[in-house]
Amino acid sequence: RNVLAGTLPMATHLRQEVVDDRSTWSKMVVVRGDRPDAAAILTHFDVTDELTSIEELQVALREAEWLRQALDDYAQLTITDRKGKILEVNESLCELSGFAADELVGKNHRILNAGDNPRGLWMEIWKTLSEGRVWSGEICNRRKDGEFYWVEATFVPYVDPHGRVEKYAALRFDITDLRRSKLELERVTRRLECATKGARVGIWDYCPRTRTMRWDATCHELHESQGAAGDNMLPYLLGLLGEEDAIHVPAKLDTLADRGEGFEATFCLTLPRSGIRYMRVSGTPEHDENGEFWVTGTVRDVTEQHLAEERLDLAMRNARIGLWDWHVKTGETYFSDTFYTMLGYAPGELPMKVDTWSDLVRPGPQGRSSFRPRGYHRPHRRSHRFVPQRASRAEERRGVDLDPGRGPGDRTQSRRRRAARDWRAH
Structure with a gap:
């Protein structure tokens, strides 16, 4: 009725269901006819591809906005022209650098440079970007208060249809704590x-x-x-x-x-x-x-x-000197291999404890050792008669270790010493 009444032409989109659950869209335009036998003219256009493209574009825009929001939350963003002048910054960069947005926009990118980067770094960056390639690496920046901070930066060039770099975007992630941990x-x-x-x-x-x-x-x-x-x-x-x-x-x-x-x-x-x-x-x-x-x-x-231990062990074996070590507080006792063999036993055949010593000492006025701790606070020498598998007389000599909690010493057979004295006497 509006068309026939002489108002503006009418246009609308119609959705039609076709096979395989697919829909098509058409655009219907109604205009008033200019002949008596044609009161109105209806025209249909298939606009399925056009509307699908528009819908896909809207989805892409929403995703881009979502990604931009994510970047604003977790990364610092700057957009700079090909001469290095800052065109746009996000809030995350302002919070990290301490600069307000109006203090950065329009300024050269050098305002964020700490001056502590390797020599030739920025020349390498500009050369890479001018060739239309992406650059990534670590950069040291300076906050407004002068404090240094480190970022993992990625520079992405924007190339126009003629292949020229028109501007570039720089994404930065704060790695200051990671960098400090790495340096430490x-x-x-x-x-x-x-x-x-x-x-x-x-x-x-x-x-x-x-x-x-x-x-x-x-x-x-x-x-x-x-x-x-x-x-x-x-x-x-x-x-x-x-x-x-x-x-x-x-x-x-x-x-x-x-x-x-x-x-x-x-x-x-x-x-x-x-x-x-x-x-x-x-x-x-x-x-x-x-x-x-x-x-x-x-x-x-x-x-x-x-080698020193081997020489000492060899010397003590040749001299037939047996070592023992008694820890008074814990009762832990050690006997060397020579100590065993001098008494006719195999190394380790008898248990390493104080009672082993006491059991081997032959009872007599000078034989039994009481092992009283008070008697072992200073070096001393004693002779004992043992009851080994083969009889021998041995001399116990207290070492020079003055630790009152330890009782190291040595045991030597006295037969050879008596023979030496008899030989010298003759």
Whole structure:
């Protein structure tokens, strides 16, 4: 009626259902006819593609707005022209930098530069952007109050239809706390490296799953492996060990890792330049940040200590000197191997306790030892008669250790001494 009454033409969209549950849209336009036999003219146009495109565009705009909101909440955004003048900033950047938006817009991007970045960094950034490529990296910025902060930045160029960079967007994520933690970790690592290098203690890692072993610099130095190729040092280590150790060490490491047990042991190695050396190795199983199981430990050269202990043990065996150590408070007692063999027993055959000593002492006016703590506060010497598997007379001599809580000493057979005195007398 409106059209026939002479008002403006009418236009509307009509939805039509077709097969396969698909809909089509048409645009109907009604205009007044200019002939007596045509009161009105209706025209239909298929606008399905047009309306679908509009709907998809609206969805894309809503998603873009949603992403923009997410960026505003978690990232700092600046949009800059190709000369470096700031065109737009978001609220997150203002909060982090301490600048208001009107203090940044229109200013050069250098207002945020801390001046503490590597030389040539900005030249590299501008060169990358001018070529239409994306640049990412860490940048040190400065707040309005002068305090430095670190960001993980990504610069994305916007290229016009002619291939020229018109502007670019910079996304920044605050990594100041992460950067400080990283620097602190580096400082701790350097101090640890200095300490281990000064003490000549190497650090190693072993992965049971892949059977790979990693060494630090001191570990390489101790094993004279500077020329060895590859990151896995296990094959090199096995080549330094004796045949028996080379067979059992990997399996032993795997077993300890499965049990979650630590270990400490001394190994004999044949190094390329220094020859035979003794290494004291300790390890502890642990999980890394990825859940991978590793055995981490230390190694140090104990060759001099090992040889000194061997010489001392050999000297005491040849001199037939037996050592004992009694902890008065705990009752813990130690007897050396020579102590056992001097009495005709195999090493470890008798229990290491004070009662063992008392049971072996032959009763008599000078024989029984009371083991009273008050009598062991100063060095002294006594002679005892023992009841071993083969009879002998022994002399107990108190050591020079004045610790009132310990009672170390030695036991020597006196027959040889009496024979020496008789020989000198004649």
